[in-house]
Amino acid sequence: MSGVAGIVDLAGGPVERAQLERMAAWLVRRGPHGLSCWCQGTVGLAHALLRVLPVDRQQPLTLDGTVWIVADARLDGRRDLVGALQSHGRSCSLATSDAELLLHAYAVWGLDGVQHLLGDFAFALWDSRQQRLFCARDHFGVRPFYYAFAGDQFLFASHPDPLLAEPGVDGSLYEPALADFLALGFNHEQERTAHAGVFRLAPAHLLVVEGGRVETRPYWELPTEPSEPPASWRDAIAQFLWLFEQAVADRLRGERAAVLMSGGLDSSAVAAMAVRVLRQRGSGLLTAHVAAYEELIPYHEHHYARRVAEALELPLQVFRLDDYRLMEHWNCPEFREPEPERVRIFDRRLADTLGHPPAGTVVLTGQGSDGLFSSLRLRHCRELVRQGRWGQLASDLGRYLLSPGRWRRLYLRVHWERFRGRLSDARPFPDWLNPALERRLELRQRYQEKIRPQYTAPRGVLRPEAYWLLRSPVWQTLFEEAAPECAGVAIEPAHPFFDLRLVRFVMGLPALPWCADKELLRRAMKGLLPDEVRLRRKTPVAADYLGAHLERDPRPWLELFRAEPGLDHFVDVERARQALEQCEPWATVVHLRPFMLNFWMKWDAVFLETHRKEVVRV
Numbered sequence: 001m002s003g004v005a006g007i008v009d010l011a012g013g014p015v016e017r018a019q020l021e022r023m024a025a026w027l028v029r030r031g032p033h034g035l036s037c038w039c040q041g042t043v044g045l046a047h048a049l050l051r052v053l054p055v056d057r058q059q060p061l062t063l064d065g066t067v068w069i070v071a072d073a074r075l076d077g078r079r080d081l082v083g084a085l086q087s088h089g090r091s092c093s094l095a096t097s098d099a100e101l102l103l104h105a106y107a108v109w110g111l112d113g114v115q116h117l118l119g120d121f122a123f124a125l126w127d128s129r130q131q132r133l134f135c136a137r138d139h140f141g142v143r144p145f146y147y148a149f150a151g152d153q154f155l156f157a158s159h160p161d162p163l164l165a166e167p168g169v170d171g172s173l174y175e176p177a178l179a180d181f182l183a184l185g186f187n188h189e190q191e192r193t194a195h196a197g198v199f200r201l202a203p204a205h206l207l208v209v210e211g212g213r214v215e216t217r218p219y220w221e222l223p224t225e226p227s228e229p230p231a232s233w234r235d236a237i238a239q240f241l242w243l244f245e246q247a248v249a250d251r252l253r254g255e256r257a258a259v260l261m262s263g264g265l266d267s268s269a270v271a272a273m274a275v276r277v278l279r280q281r282g283s284g285l286l287t288a289h290v291a292a293y294e295e296l297i298p299y300h301e302h303h304y305a306r307r308v309a310e311a312l313e314l315p316l317q318v319f320r321l322d323d324y325r326l327m328e329h330w331n332c333p334e335f336r337e338p339e340p341e342r343v344r345i346f347d348r349r350l351a352d353t354l355g356h357p358p359a360g361t362v363v364l365t366g367q368g369s370d371g372l373f374s375s376l377r378l379r380h381c382r383e384l385v386r387q388g389r390w391g392q393l394a395s396d397l398g399r400y401l402l403s404p405g406r407w408r409r410l411y412l413r414v415h416w417e418r419f420r421g422r423l424s425d426a427r428p429f430p431d432w433l434n435p436a437l438e439r440r441l442e443l444r445q446r447y448q449e450k451i452r453p454q455y456t457a458p459r460g461v462l463r464p465e466a467y468w469l470l471r472s473p474v475w476q477t478l479f480e481e482a483a484p485e486c487a488g489v490a491i492e493p494a495h496p497f498f499d500l501r502l503v504r505f506v507m508g509l510p511a512l513p514w515c516a517d518k519e520l521l522r523r524a525m526k527g528l529l530p531d532e533v534r535l536r537r538k539t540p541v542a543a544d545y546l547g548a549h550l551e552r553d554p555r556p557w558l559e560l561f562r563a564e565p566g567l568d569h570f571v572d573v574e575r576a577r578q579a580l581e582q583c584e585p586w587a588t589v590v591h592l593r594p595f596m597l598n599f600w601m602k603w604d605a606v607f608l609e610t611h612r613k614e615v616v617r618v
Contacts (some may be wrong), residue, residue, distance in 0.1 A: 001493070002030060002031040003159065004156070004157065005045075005047075005155075006157075007044045008209050010212045012042055012215075015044035017039050023157060023166070025416055031048025032048045033050060033051045036060065038068060049058055060101070064105070067103060071102055071122070072120070073209065076119040076251075076500070077119075077250070085105065115219060120138045120498075122143035122158065123143060131210065133208070133210070133237055135147075135201060135209075136219070137203055138204070140603045142471075142495065147167075147200075148166070149169070151168045169197045171196075171608045176341065178358055178570060179433075179570065183403075183588040185427070187476070190202045193338065205218050206218075220248040222467055225460055226462045229453075229508075229510065230514075236514060236520055239505065242522075246501060247496040247499030247502050248273040248364070254284075254576045256285045257362040258287050260363060260365050261288050261305045261316075261576075263290060265533065267364075267531055269528075270366050272308070274364060275529070289467030293321045293322055312528065326343070331557070333381060337480075343589065361545065362492045364495075373506065374465045379515050381393060382395070396512035396513055423425070429447050430591070432572045445452065449588065462511070470507075522534055563578075564601040564602050566600050580595070
């Protein structure tokens, strides 16, 4: 994971190198192995290098002196890509860097080259012959790409700060994004940020700057057509394992990697496959890390993580969440994030569990599996009934009910409690929102629409719930939390369950018998994971963990709380105080949001006032 930045003067004026170098300096946390800038007339490109492989080269790069690129990229399926490029006469090999492969792809296919790419990437390519800037972001938005306008200049960067530090960029707060955070927990607008003048390039979108105009458009959508279902469990497992192995292997390109394990099935499966890949290679160091409660709440993930680590012969480091103090960094400006964030117990001290590795360590996660395998069994059965496919219904239900450990994982008590209205995943709608803001943005209606998803999807999608979840804007927040700026150490997060090849395969499978309760993943892991983990029930962290922290921890941040100018535009501060003092533990996560927003506003204002002459606030 590297950092990129750049400037294009839309009016045809020259780019000043000093301005470009000023923007590049903000990227050092993303790329500690070197900064480089290149300017030519109306354009300037900057790059901060994070070297994961010896082949990784300082950028900007060019192959012919006419087309230049800066990229934050890790390409998958390189063998197929290189073969396709060589068939078009390009001189490249498996040793060619990802950035150079992107240049070759552009030379062969132009803007359509993005259709031939797999992996995580955000890049900007300047074609001096066409006087065109071509930018693109990967299919799920794993790598960030922000842009802004300052007068006649188009600016872009891997982080908002290089843009916000430029005086011509509008740094005022974008009201709907902050209202979404307060009412829903995160910003639901994929192309907007917390600042009015800073935009995101949405996942699976490209951006072209040409002739003084800026255009964005999508280049890919989630697959909607069902695939031919595997003929047997053996075929399904073999195909899944092959794709899963490719997904993990392509993310283990360095000599050192870590895996963040929770003790659950998803991250444990990633760890098992990573061990398998490295043993086949005969080289590479892998360590496992778990963040878990041992005393504060009855949540024993560390026990299951240890069982997996023992079975895989992996060194394991445990980060005790019990030692965390709620909001312990409330008064530290260096912990300011690009946007207001939810309370994260991991925080930046999670870097300690990585053993302060050298920059460039790949960190594997199990993120994405819940969405990828998401399935509603009742919906599937209703559809078969509607089609009159009674034989298929009986076959699917039989294979589902007879799977190993099924009767322990029917979650009957959970379903009964939900039926009686005693259990709900929905958070309360906050009554401390500014009434005028609530009415103007119709937040109550928006809340109802978002917390009760209809799982709408194009015709032909077998599992609309998976389609809906994989397209959720929440991934923007989760990916940003794993970025080097938030983790506090230069790492390269990698998420195998977001591998496009794996997604295409699993999205083409029906709920039963393959996806319900992740049945395919459970069966594929037989012999690779202990059955104690492979067949265990899904046990999400207790909903009241924040409440437990709030009850135990001292609250200097609350006692010394002072509302920032403009907070009352969003929140009735006194009601927010009362709500936090009186709420049930499970609702703590909602009623902490006004205080999280206040701290973010405080350090955001300090940042802007420090780096700009004029600051416009709400």
